[in-house]
Amino acid sequence: MKIIVITGSTSGTGLGLADAFLNRGCAxxxxxxxxxxxxxxxxxxxxxxxxxxxxxxxxxxSHYDQVQGLWNAARARFGRVMSIPISSITFLVNGRISFRYxxxxxxxxxxxx
Numbered sequence: 001m002k003i004i005v006i007t008g009s010t011s012g013t014g015l016g017l018a019d020a021f022l023n024r025g026c027a028x029x030x031x032x033x034x035x036x037x038x039x040x041x042x043x044x045x046x047x048x049x050x051x052x053x054x055x056x057x058x059x060x061x062s063h064y065d066q067v068q069g070l071w072n073a074a075r076a077r078f079g080r081v082m083s084i085p086i087s088s089i090t091f092l093v094n095g096r097i098s099f100r101y102x103x104x105x106x107x108x109x110x111x112x113x
Contacts, residue, residue: 001053003078005029005070007061010037018045027053029074033060 004021008014010032018028022045030045032038035058042056055077059066 002026003029003074003080005031005074007031007059007067007070010034010041015041015044019048022049022053027055027078029055029057029070029077031057031059031070033058 002021002025004018004026006014006018006021006028009018009028009030014030014032018030018041021028028045030038030041032041038056038058042054045054055074057070057073059070061067
C-alpha cells in the first residue's frame with residue numbers, strides 16, 4: 001500500500017488529492033494548521049473510506065519541529081517511510097496547476113472538494 005502525506009489537505013486541492021488517493025487504496029496522512037478544519041476533513045473522508053487508512057495531524061508547515069512530527073507520526077502509524085509526500089501548494093507552477101506527480105500515479109481527473 002502506498003503511503004501519502006499531504007500538507008494543506010483540509011480543503012480544496014489538498015482534500016481532493018486525499019480523496020483521490022484513498023479511492024485508489026492508499027493510506028493518507030492529512031494535515032493542516034486548524035484542528036477544526038482537520039476534524040471536518042476527517043469526517044468527510046472517514047464517511048467514505050476505511051478510517052485505519054487515514055491519519056490526521058495538526059501541523060504548521062512553517063515550524064520545522066511540527067513538520068518533523070508529521071513525518072514521525074506517519075512512520076509510527078503506517079510502519080514505514082512515506083511513499084509519496086505532497087505539499088498541495090507544489091502543484092501550482094507559474095499560476096498553473098501541474099499534475100506531473102498525479103499522472104505518474106495514474107490520476108487523470110482529480111476531484112476538487
